[in-house]
Amino acid sequence: MNEIITVNGELFDDRRCLRTLMYGEGVFETFRYNNGYPSKIKNHYRRMVEGAKLLGLKEISEEDFLYYVDKTVEKSEEKDLYIKVILLSEGNTEYPLLPYKTNVMVIAKPYRPFPKERISLTVAPFRVHSSNPLLRIKTTNFAEKVIAKRYAKEKGYDDAVFLNENGEITETTSANIFWIKGKIMYTPSVDCGLLPGITREAVIFEARKQGFTVVEGRFYLEDIKDADLIFVTNALNGIIRVGKFDLFAQEED
Numbered sequence: 001m002n003e004i005i006t007v008n009g010e011l012f013d014d015r016r017c018l019r020t021l022m023y024g025e026g027v028f029e030t031f032r033y034n035n036g037y038p039s040k041i042k043n044h045y046r047r048m049v050e051g052a053k054l055l056g057l058k059e060i061s062e063e064d065f066l067y068y069v070d071k072t073v074e075k076s077e078e079k080d081l082y083i084k085v086i087l088l089s090e091g092n093t094e095y096p097l098l099p100y101k102t103n104v105m106v107i108a109k110p111y112r113p114f115p116k117e118r119i120s121l122t123v124a125p126f127r128v129h130s131s132n133p134l135l136r137i138k139t140t141n142f143a144e145k146v147i148a149k150r151y152a153k154e155k156g157y158d159d160a161v162f163l164n165e166n167g168e169i170t171e172t173t174s175a176n177i178f179w180i181k182g183k184i185m186y187t188p189s190v191d192c193g194l195l196p197g198i199t200r201e202a203v204i205f206e207a208r209k210q211g212f213t214v215v216e217g218r219f220y221l222e223d224i225k226d227a228d229l230i231f232v233t234n235a236l237n238g239i240i241r242v243g244k245f246d247l248f249a250q251e252e253d
Helices: 018-023 041-055 062-073 143-154 198-209
Strands: 026-034 080-090 101-110 118-123 159-163 169-172 176-181 184-188 213-217 229-234 238-245
Touching (some): 026 041, 118 143, 176 198, 184 198, 198 213
Antiparallel strands (some): 176 229
16 A cells, blocks of 8 residues: 555645654754855855764755755845755655655745843753754754743743753753853853854854853853853854843752
8 A cells, every 4th residue: 555645634745855844854054144145154054964964864065055045045135134944854754764865945034133132041841961963963853942942931031051961051942052250261062962053163263362261061050150241152143141040940940
């Protein structure tokens, strides 16, 4: 018997993105396109390729990556855009099999800066595991971050910070985290289980140029409590200062 798939009772024949829908087997990059590509666009492409290799997706060339973005941007009347590029896997619905084709989806919409000067953070209600390879790539398997973000919003916060299995700080649902004490800037090590953000790398480089000692390590909530400054970073919004951090929310719940 042939495989039959329906949506709302109607036969579904377009299976190009079915593996991504079924298994979260896809990778993406987001960035701001403000009258042109960001300076680190090649880094975005390289990170996407690394994620594709981990999931067994057929990678696309840098030329195609830019071409599909360009074809999408030219359809918009806006000049300052939020761009999301997603590689979607196509193949057999048996989950162990490798996908045989990659499809490229590009979303473009007007860029909207973060509406606050400072962000508020709480602690996610569950922990991540540092050995999880998906934490180091931008995968469409995003459910745990959706749950944590909703949890934060329901508590009146903007975002949630994940702790790993050892209680070490990792990242928020959409950003890397830093804090400063004197002339020392701290940020969790990638080994803790987090995305090596492109803006993270740039901030570390610039901080060292400005004379800061940068420490990438394993830190706990107690280590951030007396910081002079806490901030988060991502490619869309750059650097955003943390105005409120519900440090011990997890222990109190």
